[in-house]
Amino acid sequence: MIRLEGVAKSFAAGQRLFEAVAPTSLHIGQGEVFGIIGFSGAGKSTLLRLINLLERPTAGEVWVGQQRLDLLDAAALRQARRRIGMIFQQFNLLHNRSALDNVCFPLRIAGLKEAAIAARARQCLDIVGLADKAEQYPAQLSGGQKQRVAIARALATEPKVLLCDEPTSALDPHTTRELLAVLRDINRRLGVTIVIVSHSLSVVRALCDRVAVMEGGRVVEELPLRQAQLPEPRSDAARRLFEAA
Ligand SMILES: Nc1ncnc2c1ncn2[C@@H]1O[C@H](COP(=O)(O)OP(=O)(O)O)[C@@H](O)[C@H]1O
Ligand SMILES: [Mg+2]
Structure with missing residues (x-):
């Protein structure tokens, strides 16, 4: 459903370039609920925004369905974006x-x-x-x-895809649970593929089939979340996120 092939994003920082997302490849299946987790500044929002071209990649390919979005002209991109909804923290x-x-x-x-x-x-x-x-x-x-x-x-x-950037970070724990139930329902009933960014392990654990752990602009680990037991993290970043939970 969603295929990122070597996508990267650099921002100009004075005379230099700052690499917010290093070349990254991710495949997210149709109907999947996929999490992106990491501490602040890890590059989560930038990676999410690359999926609907709110950020234009400085390298790589962005595929959603059968379409390569980074090659579309403005009119075709507007059309394609109707198939990709997005919600935000605020x-x-x-x-x-x-x-x-x-x-x-x-x-x-x-x-x-x-x-x-x-x-x-x-x-x-x-x-x-x-x-x-x-x-x-x-x-x-x-x-x-x-x-x-x-x-x-x-x-x-x-839309076939819903992108969620920290959708529960402004909400209390009870409201967070209610909102996660709404998202789960939308995934199950409407078959919408969901990609959700969060800094909270409990949020992605409650909702996601798989999670990518980001640190320093890189996906350092991908973990399955459907089994009762949390998988043993290999990366330092994942270990620290798991401990913080
Ligand atoms: N438009 C931008 N211009 C310059 N730097 C940016 C821009 N957007 C994000 N960054 C930088 O890229 C890094 C990753 O940002 P972001 O993707 O927002 O991280 P996260 O969502 O994980 O907190 C940060 O260091 C941030 O300052
Ligand atoms: Mg963010």
Whole structure:
């Protein structure tokens, strides 16, 4: 479903280049829930943003489905991105729009008819359990509810992939568990492939089939998470993350 082949990202830092992500290859299967874990600054967000070309790779290939995204022109990329939803730690909702209007937004951009837009947006709010909050504004919603509106918005264009950058890091433990249940449900019921970045082992353990451990811009280890027993980490970074949990 998702194939990164030797992708790398360098940023200009004065006269030099800073390598935020070193050449990395990752394969994520259709319907898989894949975690990316690491301490702050490890390169997790940059790697995630390479998947939908929010960051343009300085090397390598980005494949989603049958498409090589890094070769698409702007119009084709916009089209391809409708199949890749994304949510963020700080929700990134439009504050002066109702929950329903936030979910309508990507559908208007996609050029759907107004009647179809409203119907689809309500359906998406229903999927995340917020049908009764459609007319509320973000300020009237709790953190967990705001993130669910963001998920509904991300699902509006029927993506095959959902990218999640620290989606629970602004939420309390109870709300975190609720939100993870929503994501699990979306994966199981809709078959959406999920890639989730977190610094928390308990979050990726609760949700993911596999996890990539990042440190210093590199994936230092990939671990399966479906068995009851946590696998023995080989990398120093994974050991420290496991201890911190
Ligand atoms: N747009 C940017 N310009 C310059 N440096 C960046 C940019 N984005 C990220 N970086 C740097 O790349 C490294 C990895 O960042 P990031 O991917 O955000 O890490 P993480 O999400 O794991 O905390 C950090 O050192 C960060 O400062
Ligand atoms: Mg980050």
